[in-house]
Amino acid sequence: MPEVHGTTAWTVMKGFVEEWWVVILVLVFPLAGFIVNGLWGRRLPRPIVSIVACGSIAGAFLASLYLLALNIALPPEQRSIQVSVYPWLEAGPIKIPFALLFDPLSVTMALTVSGVSFLIHVYSVGYMAGDEEFSRYFALLNLFVFFMLLLVLAGNLATMFIGWEGVGLCSFQLISFWFTRERAAEAGRKAFIVTRLGDFGFLVAVLGLLAIFGTLDFGDIARAIHENELVSPWWGGKIAALDALNKPTAVGLTLGTLICLGLFMGAVGKSAQFPLYVWLPDAMEGPTPVSALIHAATMVTAGVYMVARLHFLFEQAPLALLVVAVIGAFTAAYAATMGCVENDIKRVLAYSTISQLGYMFLACGLGAYIAGIYHLVTHAFFKALLFLCAGSVMHAMHDVLDIRRMGGLAKKMRTTALTFWIGGLALAGLIPSGLFSKDAILHAAEKQKALWALGLFTAVLTAFYTTRLGIKVFHGKPRDEHLHEHAHESPDIMTIPMILLALGTIAVSVLWMPAFVPGKWAILPEYLRAVLGEVHEPTAQEALHSTFWAVGAALVGLVVALFAYALKPGALWSLARVLPWLYQLVAGKYFVDEIYAALITRPGRRISEFVSAHFDLGVIDATVNGIGWLTAKFGSAVRRTQTGFVRNYALYFVGAAVLLLIYMLVRGLTMAR
Amino acid sequence: MEAGIPLNWVLALSAVLFSLGALGVLIKRNIIVMFMSIELMLNAANIALVAFSKAHNNLDGQVIVFFTMTLAAAEVAIGLAIIVALFRLRRTVDADKATLLRW
Numbered sequence: 080m081p082e083v084h085g086t087t088a089w090t091v092m093k094g095f096v097e098e099w100w101v102v103i104l105v106l107v108f109p110l111a112g113f114i115v116n117g118l119w120g121r122r123l124p125r126p127i128v129s130i131v132a133c134g135s136i137a138g139a140f141l142a143s144l145y146l147l148a149l150n151i152a153l154p155p156e157q158r159s160i161q162v163s164v165y166p167w168l169e170a171g172p173i174k175i176p177f178a179l180l181f182d183p184l185s186v187t188m189a190l191t192v193s194g195v196s197f198l199i200h201v202y203s204v205g206y207m208a209g210d211e212e213f214s215r216y217f218a219l220l221n222l223f224v225f226f227m228l229l230l231v232l233a234g235n236l237a238t239m240f241i242g243w244e245g246v247g248l249c250s251f252q253l254i255s256f257w258f259t260r261e262r263a264a265e266a267g268r269k270a271f272i273v274t275r276l277g278d279f280g281f282l283v284a285v286l287g288l289l290a291i292f293g294t295l296d297f298g299d300i301a302r303a304i305h306e307n308e309l310v311s312p313w314w315g316g317k318i319a320a321l322d323a324l325n326k327p328t329a330v331g332l333t334l335g336t337l338i339c340l341g342l343f344m345g346a347v348g349k350s351a352q353f354p355l356y357v358w359l360p361d362a363m364e365g366p367t368p369v370s371a372l373i374h375a376a377t378m379v380t381a382g383v384y385m386v387a388r389l390h391f392l393f394e395q396a397p398l399a400l401l402v403v404a405v406i407g408a409f410t411a412a413y414a415a416t417m418g419c420v421e422n423d424i425k426r427v428l429a430y431s432t433i434s435q436l437g438y439m440f441l442a443c444g445l446g447a448y449i450a451g452i453y454h455l456v457t458h459a460f461f462k463a464l465l466f467l468c469a470g471s472v473m474h475a476m477h478d479v480l481d482i483r484r485m486g487g488l489a490k491k492m493r494t495t496a497l498t499f500w501i502g503g504l505a506l507a508g509l510i511p512s513g514l515f516s517k518d519a520i521l522h523a524a525e526k527q528k529a530l531w532a533l534g535l536f537t538a539v540l541t542a543f544y545t546t547r548l549g550i551k552v553f554h555g556k557p558r559d560e561h562l563h564e565h566a567h568e569s570p571d572i573m574t575i576p577m578i579l580l581a582l583g584t585i586a587v588s589v590l591w592m593p594a595f596v597p598g599k600w601a602i603l604p605e606y607l608r609a610v611l612g613e614v615h616e617p618t619a620q621e622a623l624h625s626t627f628w629a630v631g632a633a634l635v636g637l638v639v640a641l642f643a644y645a646l647k648p649g650a651l652w653s654l655a656r657v658l659p660w661l662y663q664l665v666a667g668k669y670f671v672d673e674i675y676a677a678l679i680t681r682p683g684r685r686i687s688e689f690v691s692a693h694f695d696l697g698v699i700d701a702t703v704n705g706i707g708w709l710t711a712k713f714g715s716a717v718r719r720t721q722t723g724f725v726r727n728y729a730l731y732f733v734g735a736a737v738l739l740l741i742y743m744l745v746r747g748l749t750m751a752r
Numbered sequence: 753m754e755a756g757i758p759l760n761w762v763l764a765l766s767a768v769l770f771s772l773g774a775l776g777v778l779i780k781r782n783i784i785v786m787f788m789s790i791e792l793m794l795n796a797a798n799i800a801l802v803a804f805s806k807a808h809n810n811l812d813g814q815v816i817v818f819f820t821m822t823l824a825a826a827e828v829a830i831g832l833a834i835i836v837a838l839f840r841l842r843r844t845v846d847a848d849k850a851t852l853l854r855w
Binding site: 721722723724725726729730733 | 774777778779781786847848850851852853854
C-alpha cells in the first residue's frame with residue numbers, strides 16, 4: 080500500500096474478482112434488450128416489448144445491487160478492481176484492453192443510472208402507449224442505458240469513450256425521435272454537432288494522456304501520478320510523471336493544464352455548460368421521458384462523473400480546476416436567470432438542469448468531488464421526477480407546453496401536483512435530499528467568497544423559478560378553460576414511478592446528512608473515500624451556518640415568487656416594465672443563439688456552400704471523374720489488342736517467351752562474366 | 753552420359769521439335785492441326801526433361817514427364833471436346849472463324 084498523504088491515493092488492483100461476470104451482466108441486460116427490441120420489436124406485441132425493455136433494465140439494476148453487495152463485502156482499500164475483458168487495441172508497447180472498473184464510484188453511478196432508468200422505462204410504457212414507433216423507442220432507450228453503464232463502468236479512457244460517444248448517438252436519435260417534425264430533427268442535429276465540438280477536446284486530451292503515459296487505464300495513470308513514476312512520453316527519454324505534466328508548452332500553460340482543459344471541454348459539451356449549453360434547451364423536442372432520462376438524470380452527468388473520475392489528474396492542474404469551478408458557478412447562475420423568464424414547462428426544467436450541473440462542476444472544481452457526486456445522485460432523482468411530472472401535465476394538456484395556458488391543475492391532478500412539489504422543493508434546496516446536497520456544495524464554496532455568492536444567488540433564482548413554475552401550472556385560476564376541462568390524472572403506470580421517485584428523492588438523503596443531524600449519516604463519503612479522498616466533515620456549528628445561508632437564500636426566492644405569482648399576480652410584469660432592457664435580454668436568452676448563428680453557423684454555412692460549389696465539384700468530383708475518363712480512354716485504346724484470333728494470342732505467348740529467354744540469356748552471360 | 757548420344761544432340765532435337773510445334777500453332781488455321789502442334793511442343797519438353805534427368809542422375813525430371821503425360825491426356829480430352837462442340841456449332845474447324853470474344 081502506498082503511503083497516503085495530502086491528496087488522494089487511489090489504488091486499483093488488476094485482475095480477477097471471483098464474480099466478475101456480474102460486472103458484465105450489468106451491461107449485458109440492456110444490450111440484450113436493445114437487440115431483442117431492435118431486431119424483432121416491430122413484430123412483437125407491445126406488452127412483450129414493454130416487458131423486455133423494462134425487464135432488461137430491472138435486471139441491470141438488480142445486478143448493480145449485487146455489485147454493491149460484493150463491493151461492500153471487500154475491505155475498503157481493496158474495493159477498486161479493474162477487470163480486463165479482452166485485449167482490444169494492441170500496437171507495440173501500447174496495450175489498451177476493453178476494461179471495466181469495479182469500484183465504489185462506478186458502482187454508485189451504475190446504481191443511480193439503472194435505478195432511475197428503470198422507473199423512467201416503466202413510466203414510458205404509459206407515456207408512449209399511443210406512439211406508432213413503440214419498439215424503436217424502447218430499443219433506443221435500452222441502448223442508451225447500455226452505453227451509459229459502459230461509460231460509468233469503463234476501466235480506461237478508451238472504453239469510456241465508447242460509452243461517451245454512444246450516449247451522444249442515442250441522445251441524437253432520441254431527441255429527433257419524431258424526426259418528421261422539422262424542429263425535432265434540427266434539435267437532434269444541434270445536440271450532436273455541439274457536443275461533438277466538446278468531444279474533439281476530449282479526444283485530443285485522451286490522446287495526449289496516451290502519449291505521455293502510454294496507457295489509458297485510470298488506475299495506472301493514478302498510480303503513475305501519485306508515485307511520480309518514470310514515464311516515457313512521445314518526445315522521448317524517460318521523465319517523472321509530474322515533470323511531464325508540468326512541462327511548459329508554447330501557449331504558456333503546462334501540458335497537464337492543457338490536457339485537463341481538453342477533458343473539461345468534453346465535459347462542457349456533454350454536460351451542457353457555458354458556452355456549449357445551447358443544445359440542451361432545444362433537446363426538449365424529444366419525448367418527455369427521454370428528457371427525464373438523458374437530459375436530466377444520466378447522460379448530462381457524464382461530464383461531472385468524468386471530472387470526478389480523473390480528479391487525480393485535475394489536482395495536478397490547479398488552473399484547470401479553477402476554470403472548472405468558475406465555469407460551473409457562472410453557468411449555474413446564468414442558466415438560472417433564463418429559467419426565471421422561460422414560459423415552456425420543459426425548457427424551465429432544462430435550464431434548471433444546466434444550472435444544477437453547474438453546481439456539480441463548482442463542487443468538483445473546489446475539490447469537493449463527493450459533494451458533486453452526491454448532488455449528481457440526488458439531482459438524478461428529483462430532476463427525473465420533475466420531468467416525469469411535466470410529462471404527466473403534457474399528457475393531460477394535450478401536449479401544450481406553455482405555462483401561460485395552464486393553471487389550477489392541482490385539483491385535477493393531485494398525485495402529479497404533490498410529487499411535483501416534492502421534486503420542486505428538493506430542487507430549490509428546501510427539503511431533503513436537495514437541501515443536503517446543495518448545502519454540501521455551498522459549504523465547500525464558502526472559502527471562495529465570489530463563487531459562494533454566485534452559488535447563493537443561484538439558490539435564490541432556483542427557488543424562484545421552481546415556485547413560479549409550480550404556481551403557474553398547478554394553482555390559481557385555469558387560464559385556458561377548454562384545456563382545463565379535458566385535463567385528467569395520468570394512469571397508474573405513470574403515477575407510480577413518479578411516487579417512487581418522490582420517495583427516492585427524500586430517501587437518498589440518508590446517504591449524507593449535515594453534521595448537525597444527530598447520528599452518523601455520512602454513508603456516501605465513507606464509501607467513496609477510497610476513490611475520491613477524505614472529506615473534511617464540518618462541525619455541527621459550521622454546518623448549521625452554511626445551511627442557514629442556503630435555506631435563507633432559497634426562502635427569499637420562494638417568498639418573492641409567492642408574492643409575485645400567487646399573492647399579487649402581475650407584480651413581476653411591473654418589474655419587467657421597470658427594467659425592460661434587462662427583461663428583454665434574459666427573455667431573449669442573452670441572444671446567444673443569435674450570436675452563434677451570426678458568428679459560427681452562418682459563416683460556416685457560407686464556407687460550406689462555397690466549398691461544395693468549388694472545391695467539391697471542381698477538385699474532388701473532377702478528380703474522380705477524371706480518373707474514370709482516363710480509365711475509359713485507356714481501355715478503348717488497348718482493347719484493340721483483343722483481336723479474337725487465337726493465333727494472335729499464341730504469337731504474344733511465343734513472343735513473350737522469346738523475350739524472356741533472351742533476357743535470361745543476357746543475364747546469364749553477364750553474370751558468368 | 754557415357755557412350756551414348758551426347759546431351760546437346762538430344763537438346764537440339766527437343767529445340768527443333770518445340771520450334772516446329774510453335775510454328776505450327778502460329779501458322780496453321782485448322783484447330784486440329786494446331787492441337788497436334790501443341791502436343792508436339794509438350795513432347796519436345798518431355799524429351800528435354802528426360803535428357804537432363806539422365807545427365808544429372810536425378811529422377812525428378814522423369815517424374816515430371818509422367819505428370820506432363822497425364823496432363824496432356826487430360827488436355828486432349830477437354831480440347832477435343834471443345835473442338836467437337838465448336839464444329840457442331842460452326843460447321844468449321846477454322847480457328848480464325850471463331851473470333852466472337854473480342855472488342
